[in-house]
Amino acid sequence: MSPPTSLSHPITLANGKLTLRNGAALAPMAGMTDVPFRTLAWSYGAGHMVSEMVTAKPELWDTGKSRSRRVLIDGVTPQAVQIAGHDPLVMAESARRLVDEGVELVDINFGCPAKKVCRRAAGSALLSDIDQIQRIVGAVASSVDVPVSIKTRIGLTLDDSEGTRAAIAAQNAGAQLIVMHGRSRACRFKGQAQPHRLREARQHIDVPLLVNGDVIDSLSASRAVSASGADGVMIGRGAMGQPWIFAQLLGQPMPDFAERLDVIGRHLQMMHEFYGDEAGARIARKHMQAYLQCWGAAALIPSFMPLTDGAAQNQWLRLHRASLLGIAQSAAANVVVQTPFAA
Ligand SMILES: Cc1cc2nc3c(=O)[nH]c(=O)nc-3n(C[C@H](O)[C@H](O)[C@H](O)COP(=O)(O)O)c2cc1C
Incomplete structure (x- = not known):
């Protein structure tokens, strides 16, 4: 830490x-x-x-x-x-x-x-x-x-x-x-x-x-x-x-990749609950696009975009969990460690 x-x-x-x-x-x-x-x-x-x-x-x-x-x-x-x-x-x-x-x-x-x-x-x-x-x-x-x-x-x-x-x-x-x-x-x-x-x-x-x-x-x-x-x-x-x-x-431990995927799953559910299924699924698209871009998995974005309800979006995440973990782990192998905030 x-x-x-x-x-x-x-x-x-x-x-x-x-x-x-x-x-x-x-x-x-x-x-x-x-x-x-x-x-x-x-x-x-x-x-x-x-x-x-x-x-x-x-x-x-x-x-x-x-x-x-x-x-x-x-x-x-x-x-x-x-x-x-x-x-x-x-x-x-x-x-x-x-x-x-x-x-x-x-x-x-x-x-x-x-x-x-x-x-x-x-x-x-x-x-x-x-x-x-x-x-x-x-x-x-x-x-x-x-x-x-x-x-x-x-x-x-x-x-x-x-x-x-x-x-x-x-x-x-x-x-x-x-x-x-x-x-x-x-x-x-x-x-x-x-x-x-x-x-x-x-x-x-x-x-x-x-x-x-x-x-x-x-x-x-x-x-x-x-x-x-x-x-x-x-x-x-x-x-x-x-x-x-x-x-x-803040110099605190970052969640590992599995935890990040859990967070994304929780975020999807919160949006579906807060806005209702249809509106939540619409708003979720913008966030999932950002998650996948940050993840280095932009190629997966087009397969998420047509999903119009919460259940389909949750299932998409479950189905792609293993490949997302794989992408993150291979990217992590090439990561450059950043300078911490406090100099
Ligand atoms: C999509 C979007 C919506 C924004 N909405 C607001 C807003 O409601 N109130 C506000 O003060 N600034 C708003 N901003 C400006 C941001 O708070 C921030 O000042 C700006 O994005 C620059 O910071 P950043 O480079 O860290 O993104 C918005 C920016 C974006 C991109």
């Missing part, structure tokens, strides 16, 4: 009101980091997890999608839900409702570049109106007695410092945790993340800072933390197909 890493340290928020159990957080990803996936990520040590984005609009509060994104997960702390919107009063009301439902941390999305979010002047579009960011965070923070965090980007483009200005404004308005994705709004998800661009924000804010973008293993986590000066990392796409990655980031 590797020694404990600096990411293993708890992160205290709001003068001790809340503690994140470590600095290896899972990034919210709509359609991916749902209740089943977060349940697994937590079991492998994720120190902080935020729900998929929920709109603050009251008229959409009771849709099935919004309700399923707000489901709290037993044993997870803090229970954190992310909201997106642009009207401070509506956001504050939404935050109050969340707290009534048991939410312990409200995260505000100032980073999403998606058109349907930005068209309504929400998400990363608000990086062009820092005063509005301050008004939103102020309204939310003063309406609930739980910590508020924000997730944003380094700027509108790589040439400005709007992300730093947003972080300062949010802290001044009461945010207790800042997450910053090392890409600009214009970059969307393209190009390499630039963690060193968080340095400026780091110098101006005292609350904990998490760096996000292109963290895929212990080495990239280590680099992102030293380049940015952040207190921890938030990992998104790098966790897809490997919810056990948090164990690696």
